[in-house]
Amino acid sequence: MKTKSEAKRQAILAVAAETFGELGFERASMSEICARVGGSKATLYNHFASKEELFLTVMFQASEHEFEAVHRLLDPDIGDVAGALRDFGRGFLAVLYSPQVTAARRLVIAEAHRSELGRACYALGPGKGDAALAGFLETAMQAGKLRPAEPRIAASHLRGLLEAELLERFLFGVLTDIGAEALGPMVERAVEVFMRAYGPT
Amino acid sequence: MKTKSEAKRQAILAVAAETFGELGFERASMSEICARVGGSKATLYNHFASKEELFLTVMFQASEHEFEAVHRLLDPDIGDVAGALRDFGRGFLAVLYSPQVTAARRLVIAEAHRSELGRACYALGPGKGDAALAGFLETAMQAGKLRPAEPRIAASHLRGLLEAELLERFLFGVLTDIGAEALGPMVERAVEVFMRAYGPT
Incomplete structure (x- = not known):
């Protein structure tokens, strides 16, 4: 059963997703989002302490299901471990390097040293993912x-x-759009190296 | 032979290094740096277009020699490749995860999508390092x-x-000080995996 407060929270998230999508992070203001949702600014800030927090919640909400779907490729009953890791790798990089997720990740990184946001996002994102893997x-x-x-x-x-062939270039803003065609061979190479090192002896 | 302009540039860098060290990036202003150097703000901005650029130049100047020293450990005549990679790995991570360099790296990452700074830093830093390796x-x-x-x-x-055991935690601000004792075993593990995958067949 949803409480009134939870319904309000969901309404804010839906409007915020639309507003960030339309205006981008910089131009979307809390005032603008508040005006579109209706209600007081105090209520908005009661749910989300800052624009950063609101943005990240929107981002996690959008990518959480995609990451979960990717992790479901890691079926423990599967016979072909290398094949499962290749499927996982392709799906994982496709989500992680999507424009939406890279934007969110960049924002977290920029904010991480200033707030507790980084710690929270680490636990929800990579911490959770690495544990499943x-x-x-x-x-x-x-x-x-x-x-x-x-x-x-x-x-x-x-x-x-x-991530070896992508991460540094992404961090320095040198990486432009990577298509799925480019991801395939990178994942092949990474899994080949992993299996050489961790395959059964 | 140093030109007058080059001498001024070096004077600005020396004062900026001191000011950033004393006040930190946020609190050190271009006005403050200008007052300490002496001369006009126009001259300062003529040498460095922004506080970010000035900070990064200071950082690169400080770490460049350290990275070069680390890369000299990669002697092509060496007999023991795994040993050379372990020495390199320990030195490389010690410089890369030093407080000074992590601060500079975080700043570049935060700024990378907004300017050409990221591209310039990639070429000077990881691009150059990876080519040598x-x-x-x-x-x-x-x-x-x-x-x-x-x-x-x-x-x-x-x-x-x-970087596998460090990077994500550093990016999310979860990583606190790592001592040289912790780096050793990480480097051992990484080089062991690398040699299993890339060792002679």
Whole structure:
């Protein structure tokens, strides 16, 4: 059962998503969003302490289902671990490097040292994702499909390899649109290296 | 022979380094730096178009020699490639995750999408570093100490592995001070994975 406050929160999020989409982060103001939602500014700030927080909630809400769908590709019963990691890698990078998510990620990074926002986003985003990936790898290790190793570290290494050709260029704003065609070969290379290092001995 | 303009530039950089160190980036203003250097604001802005540019120049000037020293550890004549990569990895992470360099890197990332600053910094920093690393790996491949592969991609993979346990936590502001003791084992693990994947067959 939704409370009145929760209904208001959802209404704010829907309007904010529309406003950010239309005006971009810089030009969309809390005043503008407030005017479109209706009600007082105090109510708006009661739900979201800042424009950054509101934006990030909108972003997470939009990408959460996509990331969850990607993680479902990591079926622990699957026979072909390398194949599952390739499917996961392609899906994961496609979501992570989508314009919406890169914009949100850049904003978090810029704000991270100033607030508790970074810590919250880490727990909700990469922290959660890495834990799920580590769980899959651990199952594969137990089934003898990967050599025994520390699953959390193996998950970090896989993520590091998957992003190796993209991350630095993204961070410095040098990376422009990457199509799905470019992602495929990068993921192939990363998973090949991972399997050489972590494959069964 | 230094021109008068170059001498002025160096004087500005010395004062700016002191001012940023004393007040931090936010509180150090161009007016304050100008007052300490002496001379007109026009002259200051003639040398550095913005506070960001001035800060980054100071940062690069401070870390450039350290990064160059780290890259000199990659001696192409060395017999033990894994050992050289471990020495390089420890030195590289120690510089890259020093408080000074992380502050500069965070600033570039935050500013990258707004200006040409990101592109310039990429070329001067990671672009240059990755090229040097790729050169070393290529020599090792030619000597049969690593399997044949694309050197630029192998360099990206090595860097991705070296930073795998740190980067995401740094970006989200979750990472606090890492001591040299913590870096050692991380580098061991990364180089072990790299050598399993790229070692001679």
